Amino acid sequence: MTHDKPSLRRRKLLAAAPALALAGIAAPAAFGQGGYPSKPIRLVIPFAPGGVTDTSGRAIAEALSKRLGQQVVPDNRPGASGNIGSQQVATAEPDGHTLLVVLDGTFVINPHVYEKVGFDPMRDFAPVGKIGDSTIILVANPGLKARSLQEVIAVSKSQAGGLAYGTSGNGSITHIAGELLKQRTGANLTHVPYKGGGPAVADVLAGHIPLAFASAASIHGHLKAGKLVPIGVPSGKRSPQYPDIPTFVEGGVPRFDLNSWVGIVAPAKTPKPILDRLNSELNAALNDPAVREKLAGSGIGAAPGTAESFANVIRTELATYGSVIKAAGIKLE
Known part of the structure; x- marks a missing residue:
């Protein structure tokens, strides 16, 4: 009789083990699904x-x-x-x-x-x-005698002062794109920071600067109207929205994926x-x-x-x- 009670206790624990295990598995799932979110x-x-x-x-x-x-x-x-x-x-x-x-x-x-x-x-x-x-595109004023990335690089090296490019500001992703292009190709480019991408694009349209790195959304109408020339996309693959614009990799700069x-x-x-x-x-x-x-x-x-x-x-x-x-x-x- 003294051994029956522990034996019965063990049998009960063994019988309950699957349920306890399932409860342990279900708890995190409930926490992650049913219990969350509990407020705004x-x-x-x-x-x-x-x-x-x-x-x-x-x-x-x-x-x-x-x-x-x-x-x-x-x-x-x-x-x-x-x-x-x-x-x-x-x-x-x-x-x-x-x-x-x-x-x-x-x-x-x-x-x-x-x-x-x-x-x-x-x-x-x-x-x-x-x-x-968000697609970034290097665009040029139509007056610039360059229609491809290699032509832009060549023109920048042939001119004493190089070429200026506008961006949405110091330390922006568009600024990094320009600096990376300079470092990878030796292009003679001068950064002109603006307080936002809009003013940079406006100065390219007006002919005050020849180039700008800009978000695709901000220049869609200008590209369609032919007021800006697309030079390239500094990404590893072409933009689904602009499949006709080549990447910088296609333009001759390997491993350029920004x-x-x-x-x-x-x-x-x-x-x-x-x-x-x-x-x-x-x-x-x-x-x-x-x-x-x-x-x-x-x-x-x-x-x-x-x-x-x-x-x-x-x-x-x-x-x-x-x-x-x-x-x-x-x-x-």
């Missing part, structure tokens, strides 16, 4: 309303609100080229209820050009996924089931034709993918752009 989600946009980061972030916020069953509320926190809003999310509670729309410049350029940004893009954040890519993108990240230590849920819902939204159309209107080509692939983009570009920026001596206050 704040989507921090670290730039002022109206730009591509804002418009793409708002399109995704609307789509995710429908899919998650909770409001995803856009919250513009501009300042210091995206650093201020990014700092706020870096220190937020890692429960999936505070997210950040991140632009390439904020994560892969700012850490190299500012003495202090207040966050580490790899340590302080967990990638959710990329929203999409792209502008927007994506979503969460604070580091956000539970993986929540990150997985967010990535799944983000990709579903990006495959929605209506969402893709909205993003295309902002010049963004939807780019669904894994969180791991997005993390790799950030890691790779941090290293690549860091060396370009150091060689060019680019610094911002």
Whole structure:
């Protein structure tokens, strides 16, 4: 009799083991699906309303609100080229209820050009996924006697003062594109920074400067009207929106793959089931034709993918752009 009770206890525990194991497996799934989100989600946009980061972030916020069953509320926190809003999310509670729309410049350029940004893009954040890519195009005034990348390089080397190129500002992705082109080809190019891409394009149209790196969305009408000449796309592949414009690689500059993108990240230590849920819902939204159309209107080509692939983009570009920026001596206050 003294051995029957322990034996019975063991039999009960063994009988209960499968149920306990299933409960252990189900708990994270429930946490990642049924229990999240438990309240509205704040989507921090670290730039002022109206730009591509804002418009793409708002399109995704609307789509995710429908899919998650909770409001995803856009919250513009501009300042210091995206650093201020990014700092706020870096220190937020890692429960999936505070997210950040991140632009390439904020994560892969700012850490190299500012003495202090207040966050580490790899340590302080967990990638959710990329929203999409924005095509950059090198364009020229029709008066410039160059219609290809090699002709631009040749003309720049043949003129005493070289050629000036405009960008949206010091330390911008378009500035990095120009510096990388100089370093890879020896082209004689002089950077002219503007407060935004619009003024740079306006000066090319007016003939004040011969070249500019600009977002495709901002120059579509000018290209169609023949007021600007497309020289090339500094990306690894042709733009789906502009399939007739060759890449810099096709123009004779190997391994030239520079792209502008927007994506979503969460604070580091956000539970993986929540990150997985967010990535799944983000990709579903990006495959929605209506969402893709909205993003295309902002010049963004939807780019669904894994969180791991997005993390790799950030890691790779941090290293690549860091060396370009150091060689060019680019610094911002």
